[in-house]
Amino acid sequence: MSTALQRRLTTLRRAAQQKNHFAVDSVAAQLFASPDCLDHQINLVGAMHEVGYLRNSLEPYWREFRADEAPWLHRCVERLLRGDHDYWAVAALLGCSAQRAVAQATELGFKVFAVRQYERYDLPPVRVASLGVSAGNIITPLLELGWDIHAQTLVDCARARAAMWQRQDIVSGSLVGEGTLSYFCRATLPHGAWRTVSLPFSIEADAVVAGQCPRPTFTQAN
Structure with missing residues (x-):
């Protein structure tokens, strides 16, 4: 040390x-x-x-x-494959390269099923890749990796035991609809920490970024 x-x-x-x-x-x-x-x-x-x-x-x-991000990302995602209450691993992803994080998640078995984007008041928009291991009406576990579209680093990360869909459709290659998340935690920059047992969840059609699912692109090398 x-x-x-x-x-x-x-x-x-x-x-x-x-x-x-x-x-x-x-x-x-x-x-x-x-x-x-x-x-x-x-x-x-x-x-x-x-x-x-x-x-x-x-x-x-x-x-x-994190001088070498690779082992850090690998261990965080590995923990999140099975850890329903591992907020610390979620928060530890913040600030990492989005491109490397998505690549590591897919290497460990996650698949991108939706890519959407939302605006922030005084900061660049955030693009979010939603990933899961299973498919169908229940996606488990759910991992969401959101990045600042300018810096290309993670600023919004979340994990849930399961996303249980009540309604779903496909728009521009992404799964959209609404349902419920169980055992959810989320961490954001510049600040923000959430944990809850259950809450409503939706991906709106007008938020989808066309042509980005299942392989999101990144505008600069990380």
Whole structure:
């Protein structure tokens, strides 16, 4: 462990203890004991995002732990294949290359079934690839990877145990319709953390990006 990381973790633990951020403190302590453990690194970044740390606080850890994104992405997606409550792995995807993340997810068995886009008030639009392992009226698990269309990095990630469709259709190659998600969690930049047992879900036809499913394209190399 570098001296700089030791100092940063010491400062982080002190602040976490003062703010009652017990999960952050606990994961930071585990990282002190096993600094090369990828799961501890992922857990720390995810726990920090969950309690409200912003990009400027997360980026030093991104640089430290994600010099090579490939093993990071592989482990996050691997955890999300089976982890119904793994918010930390969801949040740890934020800031990663969207192109690499989609490629890693498909390599591990996910398939893109829809690509849509939504606007943000004062930031570039976000393009979202919806992926699942199974197909049909119940898609399980659901993984959503959303990226800033200019920076091409992930800013909106979500995972659900299942997407249960009540109505569905195909528009421009993407699955659209409405239904319900179970055991859902979502993490966004610049901030935002959600967990819920069940909620309505829809992909609207007018949000679909034509020609992007099942192989979304990316406008710049990552």
